[in-house]
Amino acid sequence: MHNILICDDEKDIVEALKIYLKDPEYTLFAAYDGEQALEIIGKEEIHLVLMDIMMPKMDGITAMTKIREQSNVPVIFLTAKGEDSDKILGLTIGADDYITKPFNPLEVVARVRSQLRRYRVLGNDNQTKDRYRIGGIEMDDRGKQVFLDGEMVALTPKEYEILKFLMQHPGKVFPPTQIYQEVWKEMPLGSDNTVAVHIRHLREKLEYDPAEPRYIKVVFGQGYKIEE
Numbered sequence: 001m002h003n004i005l006i007c008d009d010e011k012d013i014v015e016a017l018k019i020y021l022k023d024p025e026y027t028l029f030a031a032y033d034g035e036q037a038l039e040i041i042g043k044e045e046i047h048l049v050l051m052d053i054m055m056p057k058m059d060g061i062t063a064m065t066k067i068r069e070q071s072n073v074p075v076i077f078l079t080a081k082g083e084d085s086d087k088i089l090g091l092t093i094g095a096d097d098y099i100t101k102p103f104n105p106l107e108v109v110a111r112v113r114s115q116l117r118r119y120r121v122l123g124n125d126n127q128t129k130d131r132y133r134i135g136g137i138e139m140d141d142r143g144k145q146v147f148l149d150g151e152m153v154a155l156t157p158k159e160y161e162i163l164k165f166l167m168q169h170p171g172k173v174f175p176p177t178q179i180y181q182e183v184w185k186e187m188p189l190g191s192d193n194t195v196a197v198h199i200r201h202l203r204e205k206l207e208y209d210p211a212e213p214r215y216i217k218v219v220f221g222q223g224y225k226i227e228e
Helices: 011-020 034-043 060-068 084-092 104-121 158-168 176-184 193-206
Strands: 002-007 026-031 050-051 075-079 098-099 131-134 136-139 145-148 151-153 216-221 223-228
Touching: 002 011, 002 034, 011 026, 011 075, 011 104, 026 034, 034 050, 034 060, 034 145, 050 060, 050 104, 060 075, 075 104, 075 145, 098 104, 104 145, 131 158, 145 193, 158 176, 158 193, 176 193, 193 216
Parallel strands: 002 026, 002 050, 050 075, 075 098
Antiparallel strands: 131 136, 136 145, 145 151, 216 223
8 A cells, every 4th residue: 555645736637646646555645735745744643745847836846855854765856848947857856756747647646656766776776787677668687677757668689788778877968879789789781770770769658659758869960869
């Protein structure tokens, strides 16, 4: 059984999220500003928080800072499309993930499951010796398994090795020639097209919208990277 706190000043959004997350395994709590959220966290054992950024009395960023003073409970920010700077700030001060409004119900459920699983299995560490995590992507290198929001994803050996290489160096841009040499262990003749095809397949398997990838991105004229 998991206790999930939903915090948003728009009651319709809170009610919608309650419908999406209706599950015998979840007990749902509601708050409508940061102060109420902190009060509930102080009284109840909360296992995950869904938190809006823009709220009256106490906004999500301030509440997030106070939560991290006492707990490493997973926090998923609920953000509007134009709040990119707030997303970055939230992740910097300790948020675990974010979901952009308007919500895809399946994505909400998947991200909640992923964070609960990570919290239960890995604690608060993003990376260990045999495990890597970037957002909703988790890699168990010992078992050679990859999960997206808690669901196993089947990759080819080359796709797996490309993903592993990128996840070992989050945020760093690598040209196709370097990726090819690292994965194929050969001279990079005709490597650009080969790597591009494998990157496209990875996006199709790991991105909700491959045309606008969240994780595996191209830096034009330079190469590829995976976003933290």
